[in-house]
Amino acid sequence: MKIIPGKRNDSVLFYHNGFKYLQDYQCKKVARCSYGKSGCKATLHFVSEIEFIANFSELNENVDFFIKNNHSDFPEEDADVWRAMKKVMIEEAETTNEKLVDIFDDVCSRFPEVAENHIYDSVRSTLSRKRSLSRPNIPDTMAELGADLIDSIFMKAAVKSINGKTALIFSTNDLLIGLSESDKLFMDGTFSRTARKPKMEQIYSIHFKTNNTYIAGLMILMENRDTEMYNAIFPG
Ligand SMILES: [Zn+2]
Numbered sequence: 001m002k003i004i005p006g007k008r009n010d011s012v013l014f015y016h017n018g019f020k021y022l023q024d025y026q027c028k029k030v031a032r033c034s035y036g037k038s039g040c041k042a043t044l045h046f047v048s049e050i051e052f053i054a055n056f057s058e059l060n061e062n063v064d065f066f067i068k069n070n071h072s073d074f075p076e077e078d079a080d081v082w083r084a085m086k087k088v089m090i091e092e093a094e095t096t097n098e099k100l101v102d103i104f105d106d107v108c109s110r111f112p113e114v115a116e117n118h119i120y121d122s123v124r125s126t127l128s129r130k131r132s133l134s135r136p137n138i139p140d141t142m143a144e145l146g147a148d149l150i151d152s153i154f155m156k157a158a159v160k161s162i163n164g165k166t167a168l169i170f171s172t173n174d175l176l177i178g179l180s181e182s183d184k185l186f187m188d189g190t191f192s193r194t195a196r197k198p199k200m201e202q203i204y205s206i207h208f209k210t211n212n213t214y215i216a217g218l219m220i221l222m223e224n225r226d227t228e229m230y231n232a233i234f235p236g
Pocket of ligand 1: 019035042071072073
């Protein structure tokens, strides 16, 4: 007896000899064949109430549980269970930012008996491809990024230097007010966290101090950092 992932989040199915059973919410000791809606009358009867069973893998047929009525459907293989687990992993890869290996470990830990024959390398490339397909395309250049964000309320300006390089300036109206009311500003440039795509050379920030806290009032993504670029950002 194993438990395997169901269709809904956190739902589980009981898996035994190739058949899947869904818990009957009226009767606390009974689960029904997953093909019950298609007419299968097979049921799984536990000796204990399901919610009090700690380890399903230790249960023995005809001791701890009984199958009543013959199945009208056919048994599935472990491969089907693994397929269901992979579906859960893919969904989590697409909808969360969890590390892929952690998603794999998490799903496997929920279904250890089926998982033991599978390694991370067998799903790594699928998960990583599905994740990148589910994400928006990353623009190649700073100019394209600026065009993509033209309607964003956080991008306050896209400037171009006479050398044709782009810088994008991010802030909010409240932060701009904070900056303008502050008598002391703190400038800082960082190179270590810049993106390789779109290629940028510097993230420039201007902080102001309020109530003894430093707040980043302005962030500028800079394609390069020559004099012409600074002249374009800070004209006059
Ligand atoms: Zn059945």
